[in-house]
Amino acid sequence: MYRYDAIDREFLADRAAQFRDQVVRRLAGDITEDQFKPLRLMNGLYLQLHAYMLRVAVPYGSLNPAQMRAFAHIARTWDKGYGHFTTRQNIQFNWVRLGDAPDILDHLASVDLHAIQTSGNCIRNVTSDPYAGATAQEVDDPRVWSEVIRQWSTLHPEFSFLPRKFKIAVTAAETDRTAARAHDIGLRVLRDADGALGFEVMVGGGQGRTPYLAPTIKPFLPASRLISYLEAILRVYNRHGRRDNIYKARIKILVASLGAEEFARQVEAEWSKIGEGRDLPDTELARIRGEFVKVPFETLSPRSAGFEAAQAADRAFARFVRNNVKAHKQPGYAIVEISLKAPGATPGDASADQMDVVADLAERYGLSDIRVTHEQNLVLPHVKLDDVPAVHRELAAAGLATSNINLISDIIACPGLDYCALANARAIPVAQSIQDRFADPDRAEEVGELKIKISGCINACGHHHVGHIGVLGVDKKGEEFYQLSLGGSGAEDASLAAILGPALPADKVAGAVDKLVETYLAIRHDGERFLDTFRRAGMTPFKEAVYADAH
């Protein structure tokens, strides 16, 4: 993990002090709400339905145990004992008092964290593969490049007031765990035929009111030219983005209106003006890279007798291994995913005690590394196979051993109308009703990989456009209704979901999902996921199953 230096720390302390002064002036009436609002948003502080909400940046979803314990402390001291992990690998605290926010920022700064650029029309927290540095699939460690982008984009004066917010994801593996094509810029690290390192650059993806998958505008960008090329993209966007219309202000609209080819041409023209002088010196890249490679792995046998015996002896552990334990690049190690989607739980929520448990486990068994996934779960990326049974036992004792990663109950849901000032409908209770319906773990495993993503409004924070089954909460004649869509994917086979049919009332959603699943089970071919069956069979059988009663 990258470590802050004295300059970084001094800056964060100054920034927290600056915000403390701004809060004092707001409370005293020296500045108005209109003047204060952009200042608090620049520190991640929103006013939601019941309280202020503080969104804290987790750079590329990577945390150390001290940082996780700081979240637990904040949850206990200044919130209601829990936090909510988000689809941008961040954490939100839902019950923050304005008067406490400066103390919280001070506490965050003490562990090298902040809430800068978690709001506003700037480059937001860069997201990356939660398996970075652990999966054998990757070409390079995407955290290195995420950190390069973090340093470049943090407080970048030219890109602090863009037409609209701007999100970048970096993936380096064949399995895309970042939803790269659903981002303003998606970067896929790859090597060319000569083995040189570079990026496939995808620009103009996004969800919201007008969803687009990002087209590739440069199939191979030499890695050394990353910063100047990003700068060229941002300049073209900054110049031509639609500042006049908030619904058309994202880069996806610009790319779609110009066409990917013309947009790419303009970027190339700008890039040629910038030149190589803006790129990162090799020495600086080497310094950043050095911070990520020093992982003290032990030399171990690829097999662990204890790990295998525990699976044979304990069905619950065997299920956990099947669903939550993933292959590691280092022999004798595993990646352990921690589901925050227990039956009846709010997707992405973790209590302060659970955060402390995860921090302890990371320290004792996980080389002090913790990740947040964009699917609102946590990951211990480096656990010895020998230790996985003990990790499982302790997770189970903390209510964190739900074995459902990528299964139907591993649902993304935004906070929805239960918390969010923008929402039209609730998302969390709908997720819970589907979790209840598929609480039988045997059935969930029989159904296999099925990604349900729920948003409480068109802004699509719950990623419904890229759900295998997407659920969008709408307001229909004054009632909460839910529009189902099928066939989306945020993975390497990215696609946008298509609407199934008329929206359904809340109490019909879980039943409709059940009918979709039954239809899939009836017609699936061997080895097909729900998404594969949908792509082969099309909408008709699913539509007929859900709306049969209506005819």
Place this chain on the structure above:
Amino acid sequence: MKALTANRLIDGEVVFWQAGQWVERFADAELFEGDAGEDAVAAAKAQPTVVVEPYLIDLAQGPGGLAPVSYRERIRALGPTNEPTHGKQAEGGAAIAALQAATGAARSTGRVDLIRRK
């Protein structure tokens, strides 16, 4: 019937206007007929260091008594439905039960002039 609501500046708490004071319980809110709330809105807007963005909400008779027409406003008056011990609903009692019994109108904004009632 209408009530005047806002979020308290210092902590974001949902508050309601009651004869020149801000109260936390919807059940204690002052009720306004017709345009009678406009003076209170003006008075509330003159308190920018106490509350943020005061506005009127529409109320209607539900099965348990008066409740905000809009679902959003009922959630503000109660707390999040996924955490029954969080927010104002934790207090329980008849007034909370009455709000919970009200139905309909999920509209994202609860403001009087944006609501079209059937």
